Amino acid sequence: MKKLHFILMLCAISMGASAQIETPQPSPSAKIEQKVGLTDVSIKYSRPNMRGREIFGNLVPYNEKWRTGANENTTISFSDEVMINGEKLPKGEYSIYTVPKKGEWEVIFYKTTDNWGMPQEWDENNVALKATAQVQQLPFDMETFTIMIDELHNEGAVLNFIWANTVASLPFVVPTDEKAMASIDKIMSAQPGPNDYFAAASYYHDQKKDMEQAYSWIQKAAEANGDAFWILRRKSLIEAEMGKKEDAIATAKKSLAAAEKAGNKDYVKMNKDSLQEWGAM
Structure with missing residues:
Protein backbone atom coordinates (compact mmCIF):
# COMPACT_ATOMS: atom_id res chain seq x y z
CA MET A 1 0.00 0.00 0.00
CA LYS A 2 2.83 2.42 0.87
CA LYS A 3 4.40 1.67 -2.50
CA LEU A 4 1.13 2.51 -4.29
CA HIS A 5 0.85 5.80 -2.38
CA PHE A 6 4.41 6.67 -3.32
CA ILE A 7 3.76 5.99 -7.02
CA LEU A 8 0.58 8.11 -6.98
CA MET A 9 2.46 10.96 -5.29
CA LEU A 10 5.19 10.86 -7.96
CA CYS A 11 2.57 10.95 -10.70
CA ALA A 12 0.91 13.97 -9.09
CA ILE A 13 4.24 15.80 -8.80
CA SER A 14 5.09 14.96 -12.41
CA MET A 15 1.72 16.23 -13.70
CA GLY A 16 2.08 19.41 -11.66
CA ALA A 17 5.55 20.09 -12.99
CA SER A 18 4.51 19.67 -16.66
CA ALA A 19 1.21 21.60 -16.49
CA GLN A 20 1.20 25.16 -17.87
CA ILE A 21 -1.35 27.86 -17.23
CA GLU A 22 -2.82 29.36 -20.39
CA THR A 23 -3.85 33.00 -20.33
CA PRO A 24 -4.55 35.48 -23.13
CA GLN A 25 -1.55 37.41 -24.40
CA PRO A 26 -1.80 41.21 -24.17
CA SER A 27 -0.42 41.48 -27.72
CA PRO A 28 -1.63 38.38 -29.58
CA SER A 29 0.32 37.13 -32.56
CA ALA A 30 -0.99 37.22 -36.11
CA LYS A 31 0.06 35.90 -39.50
CA ILE A 32 -0.88 37.16 -42.96
CA GLU A 33 -0.31 35.13 -46.11
CA GLN A 34 -1.16 36.86 -49.37
CA LYS A 35 -0.55 36.07 -53.02
CA VAL A 36 0.22 39.30 -54.89
CA GLY A 37 0.25 38.58 -58.59
CA LEU A 38 2.48 35.48 -58.59
CA THR A 39 4.49 36.46 -55.50
CA ASP A 40 3.88 35.01 -52.03
CA VAL A 41 4.00 37.56 -49.22
CA SER A 42 3.90 36.51 -45.55
CA ILE A 43 3.84 38.73 -42.45
CA LYS A 44 4.17 37.69 -38.80
CA TYR A 45 3.65 40.21 -36.02
CA SER A 46 2.13 40.87 -32.60
CA ARG A 47 -0.80 43.24 -32.11
CA PRO A 48 -0.79 45.59 -29.09
CA ASN A 49 -3.91 47.56 -28.13
CA MET A 50 -4.28 51.28 -27.44
CA ARG A 51 -5.91 50.67 -24.02
CA GLY A 52 -6.62 54.38 -23.61
CA ARG A 53 -3.03 55.41 -24.28
CA GLU A 54 -1.85 58.12 -26.64
CA ILE A 55 0.14 56.21 -29.24
CA PHE A 56 2.16 58.24 -31.72
CA GLY A 57 4.21 61.00 -30.21
CA ASN A 58 3.91 59.39 -26.77
CA LEU A 59 3.97 55.58 -26.39
CA VAL A 60 5.65 55.44 -29.81
CA PRO A 61 7.86 58.54 -30.02
CA TYR A 62 8.25 60.42 -33.27
CA ASN A 63 11.60 60.29 -35.06
CA GLU A 64 12.79 57.18 -33.21
CA LYS A 65 13.09 53.59 -34.39
CA TRP A 66 10.09 51.47 -33.40
CA ARG A 67 9.86 47.69 -33.34
CA THR A 68 6.56 47.99 -35.29
CA GLY A 69 4.45 45.80 -33.05
CA ALA A 70 5.31 43.89 -29.91
CA ASN A 71 7.14 40.80 -28.64
CA GLU A 72 9.23 39.04 -31.31
CA ASN A 73 10.30 40.80 -34.48
CA THR A 74 7.65 41.80 -36.94
CA THR A 75 8.77 39.97 -40.08
CA ILE A 76 7.85 39.99 -43.75
CA SER A 77 8.92 37.58 -46.47
CA PHE A 78 8.74 37.85 -50.26
CA SER A 79 9.11 34.85 -52.57
CA ASP A 80 10.47 37.12 -55.33
CA GLU A 81 12.52 40.26 -55.62
CA VAL A 82 10.21 43.26 -55.28
CA MET A 83 10.48 46.97 -55.98
CA ILE A 84 9.80 49.51 -53.22
CA ASN A 85 10.13 53.25 -53.82
CA GLY A 86 11.94 52.41 -57.06
CA GLU A 87 14.59 50.27 -55.32
CA LYS A 88 15.08 46.51 -55.43
CA LEU A 89 14.52 44.38 -52.33
CA PRO A 90 15.85 40.82 -52.83
CA LYS A 91 13.53 37.93 -52.06
CA GLY A 92 13.76 36.61 -48.50
CA GLU A 93 12.63 37.34 -44.96
CA TYR A 94 13.20 40.62 -43.14
CA SER A 95 12.41 42.28 -39.85
CA ILE A 96 10.40 45.47 -40.23
CA TYR A 97 11.39 48.51 -38.19
CA THR A 98 9.86 51.92 -38.65
CA VAL A 99 10.58 55.52 -37.74
CA PRO A 100 7.16 57.18 -37.36
CA LYS A 101 6.98 60.88 -38.17
CA LYS A 102 3.99 63.18 -38.38
CA GLY A 103 3.89 63.37 -42.18
CA GLU A 104 5.62 60.14 -43.19
CA TRP A 105 7.22 56.99 -41.84
CA GLU A 106 10.59 55.51 -42.63
CA VAL A 107 10.21 51.75 -43.14
CA ILE A 108 13.37 49.68 -42.64
CA PHE A 109 13.79 46.13 -43.92
CA TYR A 110 16.42 44.52 -41.69
CA LYS A 111 18.24 41.30 -42.60
CA THR A 112 18.24 39.59 -39.18
CA THR A 113 14.95 38.31 -37.75
CA ASP A 114 15.98 36.71 -34.45
CA ASN A 115 15.92 39.88 -32.34
CA TRP A 116 13.40 40.44 -29.56
CA GLY A 117 12.25 43.92 -30.38
CA MET A 118 15.14 46.15 -31.43
CA PRO A 119 18.60 44.63 -32.05
CA GLN A 120 20.97 45.09 -29.12
CA GLU A 121 23.38 46.75 -31.53
CA TRP A 122 22.01 48.34 -34.66
CA ASP A 123 24.08 47.37 -37.71
CA GLU A 124 23.57 49.45 -40.86
CA ASN A 125 25.11 46.58 -42.84
CA ASN A 126 21.97 44.59 -42.03
CA VAL A 127 19.70 47.23 -43.54
CA ALA A 128 18.49 45.80 -46.85
CA LEU A 129 16.30 48.78 -47.75
CA LYS A 130 14.88 51.99 -46.33
CA ALA A 131 11.66 53.32 -47.81
CA THR A 132 9.21 56.16 -47.18
CA ALA A 133 5.57 55.43 -46.35
CA GLN A 134 2.99 58.18 -46.69
CA VAL A 135 0.78 58.94 -43.67
CA GLN A 136 -2.91 59.70 -43.53
CA GLN A 137 -5.16 60.42 -40.57
CA LEU A 138 -8.23 58.27 -40.03
CA PRO A 139 -11.61 59.66 -38.91
CA PHE A 140 -11.68 56.96 -36.21
CA ASP A 141 -9.29 55.06 -33.95
CA MET A 142 -8.02 51.57 -34.73
CA GLU A 143 -7.77 50.05 -31.26
CA THR A 144 -5.48 47.17 -32.23
CA PHE A 145 -2.27 47.61 -34.22
CA THR A 146 -2.93 46.18 -37.67
CA ILE A 147 -0.82 45.43 -40.74
CA MET A 148 -2.74 44.88 -43.96
CA ILE A 149 -1.91 44.14 -47.59
CA ASP A 150 -4.44 46.12 -49.61
CA GLU A 151 -5.15 47.51 -53.07
CA LEU A 152 -4.16 44.24 -54.70
CA HIS A 153 -3.52 44.13 -58.44
CA ASN A 154 -1.40 41.95 -60.71
CA GLU A 155 1.65 44.18 -60.45
CA GLY A 156 1.67 44.92 -56.72
CA ALA A 157 -0.14 46.03 -53.60
CA VAL A 158 0.09 48.43 -50.65
CA LEU A 159 1.47 47.58 -47.22
CA ASN A 160 -0.57 49.47 -44.60
CA PHE A 161 0.43 50.00 -40.96
CA ILE A 162 -2.64 51.10 -38.98
CA TRP A 163 -2.95 52.10 -35.33
CA ALA A 164 -4.85 54.76 -33.43
CA ASN A 165 -5.96 57.30 -36.04
CA THR A 166 -2.91 56.83 -38.28
CA VAL A 167 -2.27 54.74 -41.39
CA ALA A 168 1.14 54.62 -43.07
CA SER A 169 1.03 53.22 -46.62
CA LEU A 170 3.91 51.71 -48.57
CA PRO A 171 3.29 50.45 -52.14
CA PHE A 172 5.41 47.64 -53.55
CA VAL A 173 5.74 46.16 -57.02
CA VAL A 174 6.05 42.45 -57.87
CA PRO A 175 7.49 40.84 -61.04
Whole structure:
Protein backbone atom coordinates (compact mmCIF):
# COMPACT_ATOMS: atom_id res chain seq x y z
CA MET A 1 0.00 0.00 0.00
CA LYS A 2 2.83 2.42 0.87
CA LYS A 3 4.40 1.67 -2.50
CA LEU A 4 1.13 2.51 -4.29
CA HIS A 5 0.85 5.80 -2.38
CA PHE A 6 4.41 6.67 -3.32
CA ILE A 7 3.76 5.99 -7.02
CA LEU A 8 0.58 8.11 -6.98
CA MET A 9 2.46 10.96 -5.29
CA LEU A 10 5.19 10.86 -7.96
CA CYS A 11 2.57 10.95 -10.70
CA ALA A 12 0.91 13.97 -9.09
CA ILE A 13 4.24 15.80 -8.80
CA SER A 14 5.09 14.96 -12.41
CA MET A 15 1.72 16.23 -13.70
CA GLY A 16 2.08 19.41 -11.66
CA ALA A 17 5.55 20.09 -12.99
CA SER A 18 4.51 19.67 -16.66
CA ALA A 19 1.21 21.60 -16.49
CA GLN A 20 1.20 25.16 -17.87
CA ILE A 21 -1.35 27.86 -17.23
CA GLU A 22 -2.82 29.36 -20.39
CA THR A 23 -3.85 33.00 -20.33
CA PRO A 24 -4.55 35.48 -23.13
CA GLN A 25 -1.55 37.41 -24.40
CA PRO A 26 -1.80 41.21 -24.17
CA SER A 27 -0.42 41.48 -27.72
CA PRO A 28 -1.63 38.38 -29.58
CA SER A 29 0.32 37.13 -32.56
CA ALA A 30 -0.99 37.22 -36.11
CA LYS A 31 0.06 35.90 -39.50
CA ILE A 32 -0.88 37.16 -42.96
CA GLU A 33 -0.31 35.13 -46.11
CA GLN A 34 -1.16 36.86 -49.37
CA LYS A 35 -0.55 36.07 -53.02
CA VAL A 36 0.22 39.30 -54.89
CA GLY A 37 0.25 38.58 -58.59
CA LEU A 38 2.48 35.48 -58.59
CA THR A 39 4.49 36.46 -55.50
CA ASP A 40 3.88 35.01 -52.03
CA VAL A 41 4.00 37.56 -49.22
CA SER A 42 3.90 36.51 -45.55
CA ILE A 43 3.84 38.73 -42.45
CA LYS A 44 4.17 37.69 -38.80
CA TYR A 45 3.65 40.21 -36.02
CA SER A 46 2.13 40.87 -32.60
CA ARG A 47 -0.80 43.24 -32.11
CA PRO A 48 -0.79 45.59 -29.09
CA ASN A 49 -3.91 47.56 -28.13
CA MET A 50 -4.28 51.28 -27.44
CA ARG A 51 -5.91 50.67 -24.02
CA GLY A 52 -6.62 54.38 -23.61
CA ARG A 53 -3.03 55.41 -24.28
CA GLU A 54 -1.85 58.12 -26.64
CA ILE A 55 0.14 56.21 -29.24
CA PHE A 56 2.16 58.24 -31.72
CA GLY A 57 4.21 61.00 -30.21
CA ASN A 58 3.91 59.39 -26.77
CA LEU A 59 3.97 55.58 -26.39
CA VAL A 60 5.65 55.44 -29.81
CA PRO A 61 7.86 58.54 -30.02
CA TYR A 62 8.25 60.42 -33.27
CA ASN A 63 11.60 60.29 -35.06
CA GLU A 64 12.79 57.18 -33.21
CA LYS A 65 13.09 53.59 -34.39
CA TRP A 66 10.09 51.47 -33.40
CA ARG A 67 9.86 47.69 -33.34
CA THR A 68 6.56 47.99 -35.29
CA GLY A 69 4.45 45.80 -33.05
CA ALA A 70 5.31 43.89 -29.91
CA ASN A 71 7.14 40.80 -28.64
CA GLU A 72 9.23 39.04 -31.31
CA ASN A 73 10.30 40.80 -34.48
CA THR A 74 7.65 41.80 -36.94
CA THR A 75 8.77 39.97 -40.08
CA ILE A 76 7.85 39.99 -43.75
CA SER A 77 8.92 37.58 -46.47
CA PHE A 78 8.74 37.85 -50.26
CA SER A 79 9.11 34.85 -52.57
CA ASP A 80 10.47 37.12 -55.33
CA GLU A 81 12.52 40.26 -55.62
CA VAL A 82 10.21 43.26 -55.28
CA MET A 83 10.48 46.97 -55.98
CA ILE A 84 9.80 49.51 -53.22
CA ASN A 85 10.13 53.25 -53.82
CA GLY A 86 11.94 52.41 -57.06
CA GLU A 87 14.59 50.27 -55.32
CA LYS A 88 15.08 46.51 -55.43
CA LEU A 89 14.52 44.38 -52.33
CA PRO A 90 15.85 40.82 -52.83
CA LYS A 91 13.53 37.93 -52.06
CA GLY A 92 13.76 36.61 -48.50
CA GLU A 93 12.63 37.34 -44.96
CA TYR A 94 13.20 40.62 -43.14
CA SER A 95 12.41 42.28 -39.85
CA ILE A 96 10.40 45.47 -40.23
CA TYR A 97 11.39 48.51 -38.19
CA THR A 98 9.86 51.92 -38.65
CA VAL A 99 10.58 55.52 -37.74
CA PRO A 100 7.16 57.18 -37.36
CA LYS A 101 6.98 60.88 -38.17
CA LYS A 102 3.99 63.18 -38.38
CA GLY A 103 3.89 63.37 -42.18
CA GLU A 104 5.62 60.14 -43.19
CA TRP A 105 7.22 56.99 -41.84
CA GLU A 106 10.59 55.51 -42.63
CA VAL A 107 10.21 51.75 -43.14
CA ILE A 108 13.37 49.68 -42.64
CA PHE A 109 13.79 46.13 -43.92
CA TYR A 110 16.42 44.52 -41.69
CA LYS A 111 18.24 41.30 -42.60
CA THR A 112 18.24 39.59 -39.18
CA THR A 113 14.95 38.31 -37.75
CA ASP A 114 15.98 36.71 -34.45
CA ASN A 115 15.92 39.88 -32.34
CA TRP A 116 13.40 40.44 -29.56
CA GLY A 117 12.25 43.92 -30.38
CA MET A 118 15.14 46.15 -31.43
CA PRO A 119 18.60 44.63 -32.05
CA GLN A 120 20.97 45.09 -29.12
CA GLU A 121 23.38 46.75 -31.53
CA TRP A 122 22.01 48.34 -34.66
CA ASP A 123 24.08 47.37 -37.71
CA GLU A 124 23.57 49.45 -40.86
CA ASN A 125 25.11 46.58 -42.84
CA ASN A 126 21.97 44.59 -42.03
CA VAL A 127 19.70 47.23 -43.54
CA ALA A 128 18.49 45.80 -46.85
CA LEU A 129 16.30 48.78 -47.75
CA LYS A 130 14.88 51.99 -46.33
CA ALA A 131 11.66 53.32 -47.81
CA THR A 132 9.21 56.16 -47.18
CA ALA A 133 5.57 55.43 -46.35
CA GLN A 134 2.99 58.18 -46.69
CA VAL A 135 0.78 58.94 -43.67
CA GLN A 136 -2.91 59.70 -43.53
CA GLN A 137 -5.16 60.42 -40.57
CA LEU A 138 -8.23 58.27 -40.03
CA PRO A 139 -11.61 59.66 -38.91
CA PHE A 140 -11.68 56.96 -36.21
CA ASP A 141 -9.29 55.06 -33.95
CA MET A 142 -8.02 51.57 -34.73
CA GLU A 143 -7.77 50.05 -31.26
CA THR A 144 -5.48 47.17 -32.23
CA PHE A 145 -2.27 47.61 -34.22
CA THR A 146 -2.93 46.18 -37.67
CA ILE A 147 -0.82 45.43 -40.74
CA MET A 148 -2.74 44.88 -43.96
CA ILE A 149 -1.91 44.14 -47.59
CA ASP A 150 -4.44 46.12 -49.61
CA GLU A 151 -5.15 47.51 -53.07
CA LEU A 152 -4.16 44.24 -54.70
CA HIS A 153 -3.52 44.13 -58.44
CA ASN A 154 -1.40 41.95 -60.71
CA GLU A 155 1.65 44.18 -60.45
CA GLY A 156 1.67 44.92 -56.72
CA ALA A 157 -0.14 46.03 -53.60
CA VAL A 158 0.09 48.43 -50.65
CA LEU A 159 1.47 47.58 -47.22
CA ASN A 160 -0.57 49.47 -44.60
CA PHE A 161 0.43 50.00 -40.96
CA ILE A 162 -2.64 51.10 -38.98
CA TRP A 163 -2.95 52.10 -35.33
CA ALA A 164 -4.85 54.76 -33.43
CA ASN A 165 -5.96 57.30 -36.04
CA THR A 166 -2.91 56.83 -38.28
CA VAL A 167 -2.27 54.74 -41.39
CA ALA A 168 1.14 54.62 -43.07
CA SER A 169 1.03 53.22 -46.62
CA LEU A 170 3.91 51.71 -48.57
CA PRO A 171 3.29 50.45 -52.14
CA PHE A 172 5.41 47.64 -53.55
CA VAL A 173 5.74 46.16 -57.02
CA VAL A 174 6.05 42.45 -57.87
CA PRO A 175 7.49 40.84 -61.04
CA THR A 176 4.22 39.32 -62.26
CA ASP A 177 4.59 39.99 -65.98
CA GLU A 178 8.13 38.64 -66.06
CA LYS A 179 7.09 35.41 -64.34
CA ALA A 180 3.85 35.01 -66.30
CA MET A 181 5.56 35.51 -69.66
CA ALA A 182 8.28 33.02 -68.75
CA SER A 183 5.61 30.48 -67.82
CA ILE A 184 3.63 31.11 -71.00
CA ASP A 185 6.73 30.83 -73.20
CA LYS A 186 7.74 27.57 -71.54
CA ILE A 187 4.34 25.87 -71.70
CA MET A 188 3.31 27.10 -75.14
CA SER A 189 6.57 25.88 -76.65
CA ALA A 190 5.95 22.39 -75.26
CA GLN A 191 2.58 20.61 -75.32
CA PRO A 192 -0.12 23.05 -74.21
CA GLY A 193 -3.62 21.83 -73.38
CA PRO A 194 -6.97 23.62 -73.67
CA ASN A 195 -6.61 25.17 -70.22
CA ASP A 196 -3.17 26.47 -71.15
CA TYR A 197 -4.51 28.08 -74.31
CA PHE A 198 -7.31 29.69 -72.30
CA ALA A 199 -4.99 30.96 -69.56
CA ALA A 200 -2.46 32.38 -72.03
CA ALA A 201 -5.17 34.06 -74.12
CA SER A 202 -6.80 35.52 -71.00
CA TYR A 203 -3.51 36.96 -69.78
CA TYR A 204 -2.69 38.50 -73.15
CA HIS A 205 -6.18 40.00 -73.30
CA ASP A 206 -6.10 41.37 -69.75
CA GLN A 207 -2.65 42.88 -70.21
CA LYS A 208 -3.45 44.36 -73.64
CA LYS A 209 -0.72 42.38 -75.37
CA ASP A 210 -0.81 40.84 -78.86
CA MET A 211 -4.55 40.40 -79.61
CA GLU A 212 -3.90 38.32 -82.74
CA GLN A 213 -1.95 35.83 -80.61
CA ALA A 214 -4.61 35.91 -77.89
CA TYR A 215 -7.29 35.21 -80.52
CA SER A 216 -5.35 32.29 -81.97
CA TRP A 217 -5.03 30.71 -78.53
CA ILE A 218 -8.66 31.29 -77.48
CA GLN A 219 -9.85 29.71 -80.73
CA LYS A 220 -7.88 26.56 -79.92
CA ALA A 221 -9.30 26.53 -76.40
CA ALA A 222 -12.85 26.89 -77.75
CA GLU A 223 -12.32 24.19 -80.38
CA ALA A 224 -11.33 21.76 -77.63
CA ASN A 225 -14.28 22.64 -75.37
CA GLY A 226 -17.10 24.25 -77.31
CA ASP A 227 -19.59 24.14 -74.41
CA ALA A 228 -17.38 25.99 -71.94
CA PHE A 229 -19.28 29.25 -71.44
CA TRP A 230 -16.29 30.88 -69.71
CA ILE A 231 -14.07 30.19 -72.74
CA LEU A 232 -16.73 31.46 -75.14
CA ARG A 233 -17.18 34.54 -72.97
CA ARG A 234 -13.48 35.35 -73.19
CA LYS A 235 -13.49 34.68 -76.94
CA SER A 236 -16.34 37.17 -77.41
CA LEU A 237 -14.47 39.83 -75.45
CA ILE A 238 -11.30 39.34 -77.49
CA GLU A 239 -13.33 39.54 -80.70
CA ALA A 240 -14.93 42.77 -79.51
CA GLU A 241 -11.49 44.15 -78.62
CA MET A 242 -10.33 43.38 -82.15
CA GLY A 243 -13.34 45.09 -83.73
CA LYS A 244 -14.98 41.81 -84.79
CA LYS A 245 -18.37 42.93 -83.52
CA GLU A 246 -20.57 40.43 -85.38
CA ASP A 247 -18.33 37.54 -84.34
CA ALA A 248 -18.37 38.81 -80.74
CA ILE A 249 -22.17 38.90 -80.72
CA ALA A 250 -22.46 35.39 -82.15
CA THR A 251 -19.96 34.00 -79.64
CA ALA A 252 -21.61 35.81 -76.71
CA LYS A 253 -24.97 34.26 -77.66
CA LYS A 254 -23.36 30.81 -77.58
CA SER A 255 -21.82 31.60 -74.18
CA LEU A 256 -25.18 32.85 -72.92
CA ALA A 257 -26.97 29.67 -74.01
CA ALA A 258 -24.30 27.47 -72.41
CA ALA A 259 -24.37 29.50 -69.19
CA GLU A 260 -28.18 29.27 -69.01
CA LYS A 261 -27.98 25.52 -69.52
CA ALA A 262 -25.37 25.25 -66.73
CA GLY A 263 -27.37 27.53 -64.44
CA ASN A 264 -24.54 30.02 -64.02
CA LYS A 265 -26.31 33.30 -63.30
CA ASP A 266 -23.12 35.38 -63.23
CA TYR A 267 -22.16 34.50 -66.79
CA VAL A 268 -25.77 34.84 -67.94
CA LYS A 269 -25.78 38.42 -66.66
CA MET A 270 -22.34 39.27 -68.05
CA ASN A 271 -23.26 38.01 -71.51
CA LYS A 272 -26.60 39.82 -71.50
CA ASP A 273 -24.86 43.04 -70.43
CA SER A 274 -22.34 42.71 -73.29
CA LEU A 275 -25.01 41.88 -75.86
CA GLN A 276 -26.98 44.92 -74.74
CA GLU A 277 -23.84 47.07 -74.95
CA TRP A 278 -23.20 45.78 -78.48
CA GLY A 279 -26.81 46.50 -79.54
CA ALA A 280 -27.83 42.86 -79.87
CA MET A 281 -30.57 42.85 -77.20
